[in-house]
Amino acid sequence: GENVEQHPSTLSVQEGDSAVIKCTYSDSASNYFPWYKQELGKRPQLIIDIRSNVGEKKDQRIAVTLNKTAKHFSLHITETQPEDSAVYFCAAGGNTPLVFGKGTRLSVIA
Amino acid sequence: KAGVTQTPRYLIKTRGQQVTLSCSPISGHRSVSWYQQTPGQGLQFLFEYFSETQRNKGNFPGRFSGRQFSNSRSEMNVSTLELGDSALYLCASSQTGSSGNTIYFGEGSWLTVV
Secondary structure, eight states: OOOEEEEOSEEEEETTSOEEEEEEEOOTTOOEEEEEEEOTTSOOEEEEEEETTOSEEEETTEEEEEETTTTEEEEEEOSOOGGGOEEEEEEEBSSSOOEEOOOEEEEEEO | OOOOEEEOSEEEEOTTOOEEEEEEOOTTOOEEEEEEEETTTEEEEEEEEETTEEEEEOSOOTTEEEEEOTTSOEEEEEOSOOGGGOEEEEEEEESSOSTTSOOEEOOOEEEEEO
16 A cells, blocks of 8 residues: 655754655555645644646745655745744545655744 | 534543544535544544445554444544544545545544543
8 A cells, every 4th residue: 555754754944944845655556645734733734735747836935846756745835934833744645545644843943 | 614523622531431523524525534643653544434435444443433424424433442542533524535635624533541
């Protein structure tokens, strides 16, 4: 079955800097790659997603890139703000339910 | 449009007891998936129901079970509770199924087993 590895597990950045979180997956049949943000005590919320027919997608300060050949995808957050502090989860799926990475705790230091 | 609703939000149970958690999906969504979230293991898939049928099942023991009703509401049950079952149980709904589609999470049910 699918296996998703996510790195780093924790990440601290200065406000205004960029943050990058990377994930690798194992199942070449996976074709859907969402990212979720979970603030403390709240539900995971979808922030951006990408499908395998697209290499990059951007939404304001957030972007996701996908390399299907290497089976990895990344989340890029530019101009980080304190409200970006949260746990971020990547996931991969296609013919099977989403499999999630173990999460990255991002801390943005003002 | 109302989001995914889970009840109860918090509960404490004793080892050996059983627990039932409830989930109401977003209106019009026919698929409900359940995930267990723990600090060490992240989000782990339990099972998915679509139109009252279990479509997929994760790698959890038979003590974990679920069902879905004709109105798409779902329940999950854990019998013979163990300390290790303490976790946040998240329900997620989607229109046509979680495979390759966006899922929307509820706030979760925090279960503590003592």
